[in-house]
Amino acid sequence: MEYFDRYEGGEKAILVHLTITHLTDPDDLEEFELLVDSAGATKQALVTGTRSKPDAKYFVGTGKADEIAQLVADHEADIVIFNHSLTPSQERNLERLVKCRVLDRTGLILDIFAQRARTYEGKLQVELAQLNHLATRLVRGWTHLERQKGGIGLRGPGETQLETDRRLLQIRVGQLKAKLDKVKQTRAQGRAKRQKSAVPTISLVGYTNAGKSSLFNRLTNENIYAANQLFATLDPTLRSLAWPGVGNVVLVDTVGFVRHLPHELVEAFHATLEETLEADLLLHVIDSSRDDMHEQIEAVKNVLAEIDNNVPTLSVYNKIDLTGEPPHIGYSEAGKPNRVYISAHTGQGIDELTLAVQQLVVGQLQAFDLTLPPNFGQLQHELHKLDVIKQIAYNEQGHALLQVQMASQRLQQLLGEFGVDPFEILPREQASLLLPVKEEFERTDNATLANISPTVAGSGNGGSPTKRITSGSP
Numbered sequence: 001m002e003y004f005d006r007y008e009g010g011e012k013a014i015l016v017h018l019t020i021t022h023l024t025d026p027d028d029l030e031e032f033e034l035l036v037d038s039a040g041a042t043k044q045a046l047v048t049g050t051r052s053k054p055d056a057k058y059f060v061g062t063g064k065a066d067e068i069a070q071l072v073a074d075h076e077a078d079i080v081i082f083n084h085s086l087t088p089s090q091e092r093n094l095e096r097l098v099k100c101r102v103l104d105r106t107g108l109i110l111d112i113f114a115q116r117a118r119t120y121e122g123k124l125q126v127e128l129a130q131l132n133h134l135a136t137r138l139v140r141g142w143t144h145l146e147r148q149k150g151g152i153g154l155r156g157p158g159e160t161q162l163e164t165d166r167r168l169l170q171i172r173v174g175q176l177k178a179k180l181d182k183v184k185q186t187r188a189q190g191r192a193k194r195q196k197s198a199v200p201t202i203s204l205v206g207y208t209n210a211g212k213s214s215l216f217n218r219l220t221n222e223n224i225y226a227a228n229q230l231f232a233t234l235d236p237t238l239r240s241l242a243w244p245g246v247g248n249v250v251l252v253d254t255v256g257f258v259r260h261l262p263h264e265l266v267e268a269f270h271a272t273l274e275e276t277l278e279a280d281l282l283l284h285v286i287d288s289s290r291d292d293m294h295e296q297i298e299a300v301k302n303v304l305a306e307i308d309n310n311v312p313t314l315s316v317y318n319k320i321d322l323t324g325e326p327p328h329i330g331y332s333e334a335g336k337p338n339r340v341y342i343s344a345h346t347g348q349g350i351d352e353l354t355l356a357v358q359q360l361v362v363g364q365l366q367a368f369d370l371t372l373p374p375n376f377g378q379l380q381h382e383l384h385k386l387d388v389i390k391q392i393a394y395n396e397q398g399h400a401l402l403q404v405q406m407a408s409q410r411l412q413q414l415l416g417e418f419g420v421d422p423f424e425i426l427p428r429e430q431a432s433l434l435l436p437v438k439e440e441f442e443r444t445d446n447a448t449l450a451n452i453s454p455t456v457a458g459s460g461n462g463g464s465p466t467k468r469i470t471s472g473s474p
Contacts, residue, residue, distance in 0.1 A: 010078025010101075013041040014071050017083040018060060019050045028292060031258065032083040032105070034209070039112050044075040058097070059090045069098040081108055106133060109258070121183045128176040131169055199240075200361055201250045201278065203311075205304070206285035207296040208256025211318040215285055215344035216253040244387035245358035245365070245406050252279065257303045281360055282313040283353075288341070289322040314356060315339040321346045329356050335364035363407035366433070370402040370425050371395075379418050386410075408433050 015036060017029050029048075036043060049064055058065040059082065068080060079101045080094065086104040094102040103111070110133060113126045204212040220239045237253040282304075286297060297315075320327060320343045327349030330339040337356040342349030359365060367390075372380050380400055383389050391403040404411075412434045415422055422431035 011041050012044050012075065012077045012079070014045050014047065014068060014075065014077045014080045015043055015083070016047045016060065016068060016080060018048070018054075020054065020084075021050065021052050028295075029083065035105075035108055035112065035258075036081060039108055039115070041079065041081065044077050045071045047071065054084070057090065057093050059084060059086055059094070065094065065097055068094075072098045072100050079103055121180070124176055124180055124183070128173065128180065131173050131176070135169055135173075199248050199250055200246065200280040201252060202243075202281045202283060202357065202361075203252040203254055203279035204283050204285055205254055205300060206256060206316075207287065207300055208258055210256065210285045210287040210296070211344045212253055212256065212285045215283075215316070215318065215342075216251065218344050218347060218350060219251060242385060242387075243357065243361075244354055245410070246361050247386055247410075249361075257300045279311050281357065282309075282311050283316050283357075284313050285316045285318050285344075287319055288317040288325065289319040312360060314360060316353065317341045318344055320348060327352050335359060358407070362410040365405050366408055368404050368406070368408075368411060368430050369427060370400075370404060372400040372402060372425055374398050374400075376400075376418075376420070376425070379414070379420065382414060382418075386414075 013036060015032070017032055033043065047060075047064065047068055049060065051061065055061055060068070071077065072080060077100060080098055080103070082102070082104045084104060085106055086094075086102070091102050091104065110126070110130050113129065204216055206212050216237065216239075220241050239251050240248055241251055243249045284297075284300060286293060290296065315338060317325070317339060320341050325341050327341050327343075329337045329352050330341075332338040337359055340349060340353050340356045342353050355365075370383075380402070383402065383404060386406065388404045388406040389402055390405050393401045395401060412422070415425075415434070422434040426434070
């Protein structure tokens with residue numbers, strides 16, 4: 001019986017990238033090299049080629065496999081990394097031939113995730129993803145676990161080492177899922193509290209290395225780790241901030257997406273991605289300087305579709321400092337922005353982004369003229385916090401004369417919180433805009449009122465109004 005042990009691996013890597021002609025959406029070579037760099041490996045050589053379909057034994061052809069083995073020997077490489085998904089048998093056959101560790105694209109991404117995970121939740125998710133990936137490789141990758149004695153007196157009850165490992169793996173997977181369920185419940189409770197307090201949640205999503213963390217830092221004045229690496233951010237980061245015209249919001253920085261994200265990763269990171277499901281608005285950050293921008297956009301949409309996300313989305317085209325595009329807002333219809341052009345690095349377009357989010361979260365902006373008596377100081381303070389006051393003056397009576405620009409819905413909500421009648425502080429035509437829209441049956445026709453008899457409208461004493469009956473009146 002032939003026994004097979006896996007090699008340890010290392011950092012000196014031979015990279016393999018094939019162009020498979022029948023694939024409509026092939027893996028990107030530049031992205032692959034960035035993945036390798038993010039993992040901390042050093043490229044010793046790159047092997048490329050073209051095939052109509054992968055070889056069943058080595059994925060590459062026999063001649064290409066011998067070439068890889070020779071490069072491993074020449075460079076004393078520790079690992080061969082494929083920009084493709086390999087079957088367990090292909091990994092085993094290649095390792096036997098090249099005499100070093102062989103890793104496919106999924107294994108590479110899992111390794112990066114293991115390096116990046118910092119929080120308890122992130123580590124649980126990575127371990128679960130690794131075990132799900134490992135479960136398919138127990139049969140082929142660890143053949144030595146199947147060693148059994150076959151002689152007389154050596155047979156006995158029990159299970160093979162492989163069966164033991166598979167059972168232990170399933171037990172651990174069950175434990176991890178239970179722990180993640182608890183994390184999920186904790187997150188759900190946090191979201192419920194935010195929803196109860198009417199605090200909108202805005203999530204940053206996008207392709208990895210698109211600039212989400214840089215934008216997050218720009219908006220929150222924080223210093224969250226941001227680097228020119230794939231998956232620099234793995235764990236979701238939440239911060240509360242005051243958004244002009246909206247009030248307090250929760251901003252969420254999420255893990256970046258890649259094309260052909262392994263399904264087990266989507267499964268494992270579902271708790272993280274749920275932050276996008278429960279958001280009020282998604283900011284889809286796009287690297288507008290890349291040639292494959294549209295492919296990256298499609299990859300993000302595919303992942304969002306996989307988790308059944310239907311949250312309103314604003315496309316944020318980042319890195320206009322590299323493209324020369326001026327900062328501006330694009331509208332799908334009047335008052336409904338669907339894209340904005342910014343640079344998180346230089347700060348260009350941040351004002352436009354602020355306005356676009358304001359319009360999407362609270363509605364179309366309108367100008368209002370408020371006259372606030374001195375005892376309305378708390379309301380004035382809240383308007384200052386919202387940063388919606390464009391001009392302020394005072395009349396002889398000490399009343400504050402404010403010109404504000406905000407959504408009528410938000411102003412209506414604010415006046416309701418303070419119990420203020422719109423007609424008390426606004427001109428009649430502006431106050432009318434804050435009145436709720438009545439259904440047809442709720443509208444009272446003036447002509448109908450005119451035809452109401454005095455005995456119905458009043459008490460009958462010369463049309464004097466009927467005494468209002470209050471609680472406790474006889």
